[in-house]
């Protein structure tokens with residue numbers, strides 16, 4: 231497996247994002263919503279660096295169903311937290327086509343959030359299919375399939391502390 235972003239770089243990227251978020255919101259209270267399951271690592275590392283009043287929630291949205299091809303977004307509606315009147319920050323692992331975050335942002339707005347922004351660890355270049363872009367992002371990467379730091383292939387590899395490019399030989403073990 232080929233490392234794309236190592237632990238030290240990840241930590242620096244997350245710290246940079248936290249600083250940008252802090253500058254954007256100041257002391258305004260935030261509702262930070264992590265997108266399960268891939269967004270968990272970033273969620274944990276990011277909120278520990280946000281020295282501001284915030285509440286935490288998680289939401290389940292899956293589009294890949296563990297495969298390497300793009301699929302249809304599934305939102306588990308009953309897991310949606312109350313967002314009316316809140317400044318919402320969605321935290322996800324990666325912005326690929328953008329359909330996941332686009333759909334989530336629309337849903338949060340429909341439900342009366344005061345503002346909705348998004349933070350992702352990675353943004354793939356050249357794969358966006360929607361009109362929006364994430365407000366905060368750690369790294370831009372090429373259009374390759376990556377795993378680690380929350381990102382999976384069939385629910386595996388999420389626990390790697392770095393981001394790696396998945397190669398065919400990695401799937402045999």
Ligand code: IMP
Nearest residue numbers: 268325326327328329330375376381382
């Ligand atoms: P989007 O809706 O196409 O932007 O896809 C977002 C979701 O697809 C992410 O939350 C990931 O779960 C998944 N995804 C996209 N690219 C990758 C990848 O390279 N590795 C693992 N998961 C990915």
Ligand code: MG
Nearest residue numbers: 266267268269
């Ligand atoms: Mg995901």
